[in-house]
Amino acid sequence: MSVTTAGLTRHYGPVRALDGVDVTLADGVVHGLLGASGAGKTTLLRILAGQEFPSAGTVTGTGGGVCLVREDQTYPDTYRVAHALRAAALLQPHWSAEVARELVTAFGLPLDRRVAKLSRGMRSMLGATVGIASRAPLTLLDEPYLGLDAGSRATLSRALLADYAEHPRTIVLSSHLIDEVADLLEHVVVLDRGRVVLDDDVDALRGRAVTVSGPVAAVEGFVAGAGELHREQLGPTLRVTAVGTPDAVPAGLEVTPVSLQQLIVHTASAPDAHREETR
Numbered sequence: 001m002s003v004t005t006a007g008l009t010r011h012y013g014p015v016r017a018l019d020g021v022d023v024t025l026a027d028g029v030v031h032g033l034l035g036a037s038g039a040g041k042t043t044l045l046r047i048l049a050g051q052e053f054p055s056a057g058t059v060t061g062t063g064g065g066v067c068l069v070r071e072d073q074t075y076p077d078t079y080r081v082a083h084a085l086r087a088a089a090l091l092q093p094h095w096s097a098e099v100a101r102e103l104v105t106a107f108g109l110p111l112d113r114r115v116a117k118l119s120r121g122m123r124s125m126l127g128a129t130v131g132i133a134s135r136a137p138l139t140l141l142d143e144p145y146l147g148l149d150a151g152s153r154a155t156l157s158r159a160l161l162a163d164y165a166e167h168p169r170t171i172v173l174s175s176h177l178i179d180e181v182a183d184l185l186e187h188v189v190v191l192d193r194g195r196v197v198l199d200d201d202v203d204a205l206r207g208r209a210v211t212v213s214g215p216v217a218a219v220e221g222f223v224a225g226a227g228e229l230h231r232e233q234l235g236p237t238l239r240v241t242a243v244g245t246p247d248a249v250p251a252g253l254e255v256t257p258v259s260l261q262q263l264i265v266h267t268a269s270a271p272d273a274h275r276e277e278t279r
Ligand SMILES: Nc1ncnc2c1ncn2[C@@H]1O[C@H](COP(=O)(O)OP(=O)(O)OP(=O)(O)O)[C@@H](O)[C@H]1O
Pocket: 012, 015, 016, 017, 035, 036, 037, 038, 039, 040, 041, 042, 043, 044, 176
């Protein structure tokens, strides 16, 4: 299911949580919705799921069925894990009871425990179970890795990829910790203060930016005309992260590729003039 937003804007009083967001979430692709705290990720997911109205702009293509798992999902006080799963099964027309059972076992989720008494990590396990078992054509997971230990993070990633391979759908994972999700993603959308600052396939992004370090004058010469994302100087050594640098590296300079995490962090904090270079 392909979903498109046009000019999507959401104001809360003076706060522009979303400010003219134009994105297309392609069918059968795992997207990362990334950005710092307060960037607008949850607001966008809530609007996509129909749980929030935009102040302006449109969303098209969400008619096939949506499952949003929020990191602050609330349930009635009396709900136990089994109740939450039963409710999800009733609400989600593509629900797989088998997947839900497998994940409950893999995570070691206590079915008879009250949801209110679950630890932070267990709440994420429950959310992941609901999101994956929903098999919703548009599956939105808000901060799915919050509080999970390394083993459970691996379980979630494995289960998500395995089920997605058999039942491709449009998946959006929001996170402000890019390392947690980087390996799963095919496409990233980065928000910064309600605006899209990066919207590209992961394959296209990898290797696009480099960090170059060496003597100040030599580095300045190498990055002249490139899009600069970040610079720091330590005595006589200058280190610059940039996109669009020359292929030929002069002697005396050290050039290393930038990880997806670094590229996104630098893009979100780069001056506006240089953002265009990364698109
Ligand atoms: N109901 C609301 N009332 C007032 N302001 C809100 C409301 N919901 C969100 N905001 C504000 O909108 C901005 C975006 O919030 P949002 O929760 O979408 O960000 P986020 O990227 O999901 O952040 P985080 O990673 O911390 O969850 C923030 O400044 C937030 O304080």
